[in-house]
Amino acid sequence: MLNKISEKLRPWCAGPRGPLLLLCIGLLVGLGFVGSTSAVLIATGTEKFCATTCHEMENNVYAEFKGTIHDVNSSGVRATCVDCHVPRTGIPLYFRKINAARDLWGHFVTGSINTREKFEAKRYEMAVRVWTYMKQSDSRECKACHNMDKAETSSEKAQVRHTRAKAENMACIDCHYAIAHNEPEGGPGPQELVIK
Ligand code: HEC
Ligand code: HEC
Ligand code: HEC
Known part of the structure; x- marks a missing residue:
């Protein structure tokens, strides 16, 4: 399974657009992380959460x-x-x-x-x-x-x-x-x- 994926990805990453692709994946992962962190911070930062949970x-x-x-x-x-x-x-x-x-x-x-x-x-x-x-x-x-x-x-x-x-x-x-x-x-x- 992993082998198959990496076989599919290899031409992409090795190709001229490889670095760009990796950058995009990195950005998406980063955004997901920041987004979910913010969501947790916002949800746990209210009076209702702190006072009555x-x-x-x-x-x-x-x-x-x-x-x-x-x-x-x-x-x-x-x-x-x-x-x-x-x-x-x-x-x-x-x-x-x-x-x-x-x-x-x-x-x-x-x-x-x-x-x-x-x-x-x-x-x-x-x-x-x-x-x-x-x-x-x-x-x-x-x-x-x-x-x-x-x-x-x-x-x-x-x-x-x-x-x-x-x-x-x-x-x-x-x-x-x-x-x-x-x-x-x-x-x-x-x-x-x-x-x-
Ligand atoms: C050395 C003791 C002391 C420290 C430290 C202190 N205060 Fe006061 N503060 C007082 C006293 C005494 C009063 C008057 C209370 C009264 O009249 O019943 C007062 C009154 C106040 C009042 C009511 C409004 C006013 O000005 O009368 C506020 C608001 C206040 N202080 C905020 C702060 C804040 C914010 C800090 C930290 C930056 C601080 N105080 C540090 C002693 C202190
Ligand atoms: C989100 C803003 C906010 C924060 C943070 C905050 N205060 Fe206040 N504080 C107020 C307001 C608004 C009042 C009411 C002022 C009034 O009605 O005269 C007040 C009133 C006071 C008074 C006057 C009490 C009295 O009986 O007159 C004191 C003393 C005081 N604060 C100390 C503090 C101290 C010490 C902290 C930190 C641990 C703190 N405050 C954090 C907004 C804040
Ligand atoms: C105006 C500032 C202020 C606000 C608003 C405030 N606290 Fe506090 N809190 C303090 C201070 C100062 C202490 C340290 C003990 C003291 O002096 O009462 C404290 C102590 C505590 C403690 C330790 C136990 C204790 O009694 O010392 C807990 C838990 C706590 N706060 C939770 C909360 C929660 C939950 C809320 C909202 C419902 C809240 N605090 C709102 C200033 C505040």
């Missing part, structure tokens, strides 16, 4: 997120799961998505957070992972929406703290943690956390 999220972090300032506010501009947790484009996005595959393992194989109690028991550990990520990314996702230099009505308290935040290169979550979900308990908060 599995009950681990739906019953815990999503339920807690509902009604917070990033869910409902006077402007109607919202930040949902992916806005805070997933980089917008490029290499960081791919790494984040690959990393998220561990959630599948937890869901289907170990069931490590499949009850409220188990979720709570693991929450601090998971929060540390998120805090670490946000510190290392220099609050990239927060800053994609918030520009604190342009926040006109910042209270005096906010201005003082934000000046300090900048001078000391602090992450937004050093002060604004637990803004979308219940406060994690079990260890130091993000400011005291030592990132190894």
Whole structure:
């Protein structure tokens, strides 16, 4: 079978149009790859997917997120799961998505957070992972929406703290943690956390 195919193809590839043919095949395979990758990224990048595909999220972090300032506010501009947790484009996005595959393992194989109690028991550990990520990314996702230099009505308290935040290169979550979900308990908060 393979022999037959390669016999048929040989004259083509060896002929003058060979390189062109190979290029076309390469392009098609490449396009297929990019297309399917994009489809997966788009399908897994919605609030609906992240918040309600599995009950681990739906019953815990999503339920807690509902009604917070990033869910409902006077402007109607919202930040949902992916806005805070997933980089917008490029290499960081791919790494984040690959990393998220561990959630599948937890869901289907170990069931490590499949009850409220188990979720709570693991929450601090998971929060540390998120805090670490946000510190290392220099609050990239927060800053994609918030520009604190342009926040006109910042209270005096906010201005003082934000000046300090900048001078000391602090992450937004050093002060604004637990803004979308219940406060994690079990260890130091993000400011005291030592990132190894
Ligand atoms: C998709 C855009 C977006 C992203 C991403 C985002 N925010 Fe917001 N944030 C908003 C909007 C919109 C509001 C509501 C503004 C308003 O109504 O005054 C808000 C409000 C806030 C407030 C004000 C809370 C209050 O009670 O007044 C804080 C603090 C805040 N965000 C921190 C953060 C932090 C920290 C991050 C990153 C972990 C973040 N935001 C990510 C859009 C975003
Ligand atoms: C050192 C602590 C600290 C850090 C770090 C910090 N903030 Fe704040 N932020 C504050 C305080 C304090 C307030 C005022 C809260 C209040 O008045 O109740 C505030 C207020 C805000 C508000 C509400 C609107 C306003 O200006 O009053 C937003 C939005 C906000 N911060 C976003 C951010 C973002 C985004 C970052 C990261 C780029 C950040 N903050 C880093 C302490 C901090
Ligand atoms: C405004 C930014 C923001 C939004 C929106 C947001 N998160 Fe989070 N999330 C955080 C931060 C910050 C943490 C780290 C713990 C903390 O400070 O609450 C976190 C922690 C988590 C954790 C680890 C467990 C925990 O409680 O610490 C999970 C899981 C999670 N988020 C999932 C989601 C899902 C699903 C959504 C959408 C329904 C969502 N997040 C929306 C900022 C956000």
